[in-house]
Structures are given as structure tokens and as C-alpha cells.
Amino acid sequence: MRKQSEIKYEMKLLSSLVKVFQDETPVYRPECQVLSALWGETVSFQAAYTGDFFMRERLEVRVVSPIADHVRVRTVEQVPVGRATNGIVDDNYLKTTSGLYPDLLRDPKDGKVIVCSNQWRSLWIDVEVTEEIPAGEYEIEIQLVKEEKTVCSAVQKLTVYGVTLPKQEIMHTEWMHADCLADYYHVEVFSEEHWKLLENYFTESVKRGCNMMLTPLFTSPLDTAVGLERTTTQLIEVEVKDGEYIFGFEQMKRWIDLCKKCGIEYFEMSHLFSQWGAKCAPKVVAMVDGKEEKIFGWHTPAVGEYTRFLQSFLPQLIEKLKEWQIADVTYFHISDEPREEHLESFRAAKESLGHMLDGFHTFDALSSYEFYRHGLIDKPIPGNNEIEEFLEHGLTEMWTYYCTGQFYEVSNRFMSMPSARNRIYGIQLYKYDIIGILHWGYNFYNSQFSIEHINPYEVTDAGNAFPAGDPFIVYPGADGYPEESIRMMVHYEALTDLRALKLLESLTSKEYVMELIEGDLAEPITFKKYPKSDMYLITLRNKVNREIAKRVPDSKS
Template sequence: MKAFFLLLLGVLPFGILSAQESNRKKGGATAMFVDPLVKVFKYSNDLQEIKPVADVAKGEYASFQFVYRSGTAIKSLSAKITGIKGERGGTISNSMVKFVGYVKQGKYTDKPATDIIRSKDGTFPDPLYEQQSIAVDAGDNQAIWLTVPITAGQQPDLYHGELVVTAVTANGEQQSVKKNFDIKVYPVSVTKQTLWVSNWASFLSPSSVVMKNPQASKMYSDEYWTALKAMADKMNDYRQNVVRIEMLKVITFNKGNNGHYSFNFERLDKMMGLFMQSGIKRFEGDFVAQKMTDWAGPLGFVMPADAGDAVSRKLVTVNDADNNARQFYKEYLVALYNHLKQKNWDDIVFLHVSDEPTQQNPKAYKDMLAFVRSVVPDMKIIEAINQPVPIDVDIQVPLLSYLRYGALPKFEKQRAQNKGELWYYVCVSPQYNYPNRFLENPLIKTRFLHWTNYKYDLTGFMHWGYNIWTGYPFDFSTSNSVGGDAWIVYPKDGKIISSVRLEAMRDGIVDYELLRLLEKKNPALAQQIVNATILDFDKSNTDIGTFRTNRRKILTALSN
């Protein structure tokens, strides 16, 4: 009997999927919940139906993914949550229903992971459209994303909700499907965040903040500040708490007749204040220098050519005695630091010296760092470090793959000596089986970015691309980078909208905080769970069912 039952379990998914496929070919509809960590393609016919239960803490979001597919073209597919009620009488409100959209892939990685997802039609599910309804072609899957905020004051309980999906065909025929889902809210709170998260954003142009009419508006207009505040709020909603500002493009400055510079920080103050109102806690500043030629070449000062609203840039070599770059930076850095000190912001602003200094030419970076330290010795410095050698900065941010090859103990020793912080970053690399946020990766690997933070005691995360849109943002072939690398949000209807990858990142940040809480209560269990999940820098257990079980263990242990 046991053998027959196990055989039945193995055959059951195929039977369910065969019935779904048969129903679709006959023009009927299939509708079911699938795990939100599953990427649902338009053509997917191997989806596994799940019992929709979200196990959550107070202060996070419950997410569900519902898939509707019909053999008949749908003119209008809409969905709504009719109510979420607890068994003790409480309710949950302000839930949102979004539609998963599709983007063109663009480049795949040069060193693909063993579990790479290759799209059959060249598109990947990613953006989350915030609209009332959507049209669906015959035979295509349409994923519907449910987002339910769990407030800090939500009563722990088991809550029951109902989703109603309505499909209207071209000839006006209507069909509605009702499905129930559950949310278990544990007596655990994750309102406080200890992990530092920075996604570099572009916001120094009207189009980058998705102003309603960027052609008719100007930088620093009332409409610009309103749009920037909306962007800041979106960042905060997704637990980003560090923002990089190209400060020399924001402030104004002039060179007087006496040959010295004067600086006006009014716009920078307004910008930082706006971000802080939205919950941003720290800021990254400019790069003092850039590489002059190739990756391993000499460094040059990023020298402003003029002042005013549009500040152009040119590179001036360190050894060029005929320029005033050193004078400018001596005056600018001192003025900036003194201003930050006066505003009590000197502890929350971190300057960059040069992006990704390399092992091939370490002297160029050390010389530039020495210059900055000589001018403003107390200015805090953060650096994305593209070499396995520790550098004396306040926040070291090595590339994740370098930590794997024996560099982690060196960085940890340096951190202990200067009492600095150790983060990590990913970008177009590392590839292969490392966690990253590429479109081609399973979503669970994007979520695992912050399990990696916890595993190796890395207290911050950095990525270069929040909204570095090029060409058409819904087509990653317009980017020179790997699909998913340059941006993780999209512009739509005058707003910035989320993606399934950004949802996974936010959930991963919450997982990090839950593991930190468990570490205080039961460190052995925290290590047991993370070690069974993240096996090495480039090795993890990506089975979704196992992951859900382990996360439930964390919540249960914290509730006892």
C-alpha cells in the first residue's frame, strides 16, 4: 500500500498537468496558485499547484502568485481580493493585485549556471503592472501577483482571504473564478532593519524619475521633487536604506577672482532631506577619480569643467602639474566635510575614491586614497573593491567571488583592526552558480543574495543598477549588460513599478533579519538552517519546498 501511494504521488503532477493541457486545448480555463518563487512563462505547462499559505512575520509582506490560462483569448482579465479575515476577528487591509508582465531577455551570461533558465520565446516574467485589467492571448499563462502588507501592529493569527478573478472574452462572455488563500501571522516582528542595502539609482534627469511630462519640466522643478520623493518612497518600501548621490552634479560652485572656489549646498541639503524623510539612513558620494585608460591604467581626477546646473566632466591625470585639480578637491572636500559636520551628517555620508580598484595597479589607488585622507582625514570612505587585497576604508565592499578564494579571512582581519564594515557586491559578475539577480536565474537565487549576507557575516549589499534604463526599459537587449543587471524596476504610467526580482530581494532582506533574531535566541539552529541552505559562495539548496520548510522553522522557533 505504501509503495502504491508513493507511485501515485509521482504520477499525480503529470495527471494534473495533462488535464490542464487538455482543458486549455478545448478552450477551457485553468486557474491555480503556484509558489511566488516560480517564474511563470507564457508557455509554461509544467506548473505545480500549491496550497496557498503564506507564513509571515509582522512588518513584512505576504505574497501569492495565481496563474490563469484559457484556450480562448481574453479581452479583459481582472482580479480583486474581497477580504482577509482572521479566526480571532481581525482583518488585513490595503492589499494589492498586480499583473506579471514580460520583458525581452537580451544577453545571457558567458558562464551560465547549471540551473540557468532559457526562455523559449525570448521573454522573461519580471515587471509587476499596477493596472485594473490586462488582455491575454489564447493559450497563454497570465500570472497575477498578490501583495498583502502585514503591519507591525497586526494581531498574530491565521487569516483567510478570497481572490476573485474575472475573465471577459472578445464577444462579451464572462467567467469568474474564486480561490481561497491563507496567511499565518506569527508573533515575530521585523520592523527594524540592520542590513545595509544600496542599489545605485539614476535620478539626475527628468526621465529617470519618471516625471509625468519630462519634456515640459525642468530639473529641480516642483514636479521633479515630487517625482523624486515617490522614487525615495519606493526604495524605502523595498528596504533600500542607502542612496548614492553624485554630489558635484547637484551642488553649485563658482571660482572667484581670488582663484578660490565657493560652494552652495542648498540643493544637496534638500535632496538628502527628502530621502531621509522616506527612510534612507546613509548616502554614498562622488568618485574623486576614475581610470584614465583601461581597467588597470592610471587614475585621473574627475575634474569639473564648469559650474552651474549642467556640470560637465573631464579627467585630469594625477601627475599633470598644469591643472588645478588638486586645488579644487582640496577646497571642495574641506567645504563638503565641514558642511556635513555642521548638519550632523558626517557619520552618514561615505565618499568614493575610485570605482573597483584593481590588483594590477594598486599604487594608483593608494596614492589617490592618501591624497583624500590628507585633505579630509575624518571623511568616511566606502569602496567597491575589485581585488582580493584589503584596503583601508571604512566600508569595504569586495566582489562576492573574491571572498570565496581565500580573501574572506583577510577582510575580516582588516575589519577587526579598523572597526570598519564588510559588505559585498555583485554586478555582471560573478556568474555561474553564484547568487545574482539576472533574469535567467531562478528567483530563489535572487532571494539568496541576503542569505549569503548572513552566512558570511556581511552586513551590507551593493549593486550598481536600480534604474539605469537604456533604450526601451522593457527590452534588455537595449543594454550592453546581462539581462537583469542594469535595472530591477520599470517606468510605467508616470510611476516606478516593481518586479518579481525586487520582491524576492525584499523577502531576502527580511530573511536576513529573521536569521539575526534567531541567532540571538538559538544560534545553533540559525547556523543549522543557513548552512543547509547556503552550502558555499556558489552552491545552495534551491529546492523551494525545502526552503519554505526551513523559513517556517525560523518563524516557529522565534515564536516559542
């Protein structure tokens, strides 16, 4: 056994945009370690560490700083990736092969972390910058301690400016799959245990920039194989009596109240018709002669008896939305991701609604401009790889989204992509004045088409269907609280960048901010062309913070 004096430990500071793989030595980049913040945001950095010894060790982590009470340290855990890409890749991926990838963020047990022999791991450090921290310069020392002796450490400097980051303006929805929580935790849908889980997950999503909630009027017809069904998560109680439909709204009222309690500001009603073309009704269960029956689903066409059902249901729903004072912030979905070949079936479904949704926004994720040209959608949500056609037609107040299909050239957050490709999204959203963003997977813990349930700690690609990281951004913690991911934190950073850019614009002008963004670039930023370096993003944000501080009196210590 080697003597303690011969064991070597090492720690390196890294930015939040680095992904540390166990078998790769990370590079310390001082140009990326300048960290600044405004009040009202959480800023992050990393400390990578390793040791040269025979077996693994558990060492204590300590934070030494005058603002230590605002610092949270988590370990970055490696997770298995089966499908890393969609096969076609550009030159902006970290890896394209299966393996272990850094993603899961986990609070250390007993304040100790595992140091693996000759493997690199990293600590993820968050600083929650509140107005309790006076403007000024601070040092944050991260230590690994063995038997009361510090074996390695690193010091990160942070500049806090005394300016409050403004409230997020952009609408942001990450689809919450209520059934996946019930399935994973083995609780009854809408039991008290389920409601507690929902509150935990709602709270976490709001904390990281979500302000809109997908509301399952009926079981959401999303990623479900034709002929199969997902676990019933239906907020609306339905009874069929003497050929008429009777509706109850108690569960939905509880959902809305919980959303408001957690900070949700906007509501999107689940899709009124089946995915990929609106050809069928969603699954609807009802009490019929005292027994629960599935009265609509894949076996019923979108237009027909389901039309009569909606004619009875939607006016009553709208009255409730008005009563609950959320009608002005409610959006309706027709059908998810229709393609051009679905134009006629989508049209038939939309026209079957008549004027029932007049005064409400209808919006859907789609890629064909034809749906908008034919007046079938009020707010199109094109993928960020398709949005340029919509912009070229002069559309403003646009939404956009990405998922598994946005894998070439554009921003996304697959585990195989560099984090900068995730964070650049905020700058793109700012440039194009995007008003809303959508993603389908906050917590999709099923295989593709919901054929089976999966354990997301073991399967990160929906059963080898999508690039790992696409189906979810939080993991289902054993205590009923979600565990965050690198991808979620970096996406949050993109949204705080957007808020800072908006603040600087309010103090100067859009033109001034765009000159800061693009002034040193060889070509303008688009959704497909943008800076790839970590340094660009970090330097720009620091520059924006300094420009804000210049214009706000007493913002410096």
C-alpha cells in the same frame, strides 16, 4: 464561435519564487504554498491563470478575504530580453536564450486583467502584514470574474504570527541614477518636476529595504565612455573667482533633507575620481566669468589642479556634513571597480587626498585583495564571487556586491535566473555577518557606457551589454512613480528573511539558527554552494517563524 459552456479557465497557486513563462505550464507544488508572516513585512504569492478560447478576454480580479484591505494584486508582465546571459553559464539558469521573460509588476487597469488564449500568465499578490491583522490563520481567495460569475479561483492560506519583524540592520544601497530620471521623463535636472520624481523613487527604494543613498556631489563618473559624458547632475554649485573656488550647498541640503524625509539613514558620496582606475577627475561644471564651463573631466588628470580643488572643497563639505548631523553615517567613494593593474593610479589618487577624509569610511566595489593589503581602502566591497579570499584573510564587518560579472555559481538576480538564486542571498548574508550590500543599478536607463538613453520597457540589457535585469530593478512608470519587478520583490524577501533570522538569533543563538539553516544539508552554505530549491527557502522561513513564535508569548491567536 464556441459556446460559453465550452470555454475552460484554469488557475494555479504558485509561490513568489516561480517565474511563469507564457508557453510553459506551471506546476502546482503544495510543498511551496505554505505561507506565514510576521508583523511588519509584505509576503507574496502568485496565481497563474489561462483560458481555452478563440480570442483574449478581460476579466475582473476579485479578492475575497477578511484581510482583503491588506492585499494588493498586480499582473506579471512579460518583457523583452535580448541578452539573457554572459555566455558562460552554470546549471542554475531557467533559460539562456532571447525572448519574453516575466518581470514587470503592474497594477491592473479598472481591476481587470487580460486572459490570453492558451497562454499562461500570473497575478502577483502581496499581503502587507501589519499589526492591524491579529495573529491567526487567514484565507485569501483570488477570483477571475466574467459577467458577475466566477470562472476560476484559488485559495491561499496565510498564518500570521503576532511578532514584529525587527528593523533592518544591514546597510543597503542600490545606486540611484538621478540623470536617468531626468532623461527618461524629459524634465530639467533639479527642477520641481525632477525633485518630485526623486521623492517617488526614494520612497519606493526605502520601502523595499534600501537605507543608503548615492549622493551626486558632482555628476557620478559611472559607466561613462572615456571622452563622453552623462547628463549633468551636480548638487554642488561651483564658482571660479580670481583663481579660487567658491561652493554652494543649497541643492545638496535639499537632497539630504529629502533622503531623510523618505527614510534614508546612510549617505554615500559619489566617487571622487573616474571609474576603472582613478586616472581622471569626474565631470565638474562651474560658473567662470558668468558662463558655465566644464572645469574638470576626462581631460584633467586625477592629481594636479583637481587636487587643489578638493583641498578647497572637502573641508567645507565635511563641515556641512557635521552641521547636518550626518557625518557619522556618511561614506566616501574613491573610484569604482579598480583592477589590480590600476593599483598605482588608485594609490596616487588616494594619497592626493592626504588626511582630508580621516575619520570617514572609504569604500569601493573591487575584486583585488591587494587594494586592502596596501591600505588603500578602508571598507573593501568585493564581489560575492571574490569575497572568500577576503574572509580567508580574517576580515570581518564585510560588504559585498554583485553585478554583471557575478554570473557563475553565485547569487544574482538576472531575469534568466530562478528567483531562488536571488532570495538565497539573505541566508548567505546572515551566515557571514555581512554588514552592507551594494548594487550599481536601481534605475540605469542608458546603454553601456551611457552612449545613448534607452527605454527600459523595450531594452532590459543596457543595449545588449549585460544580462537582462542587471541595469535596473524598477521601471519608470508613466505617472512618475516606479513600477516594481519580480526581482525587486524577491530581493526584498531575502532581506526580510535576514531580519527574521536575526530575530531568532536574539532569542536563541547564532549556532542554533545555523543548525536550522544547515542541519539537513549535505554540505555547509557558501557564496558558491547553496540549496537550489524553492522548497528549501520557503520551508526554512516557515520553520524560523514558528521557532520565533514559540519563544514570544501571545504571538499566536
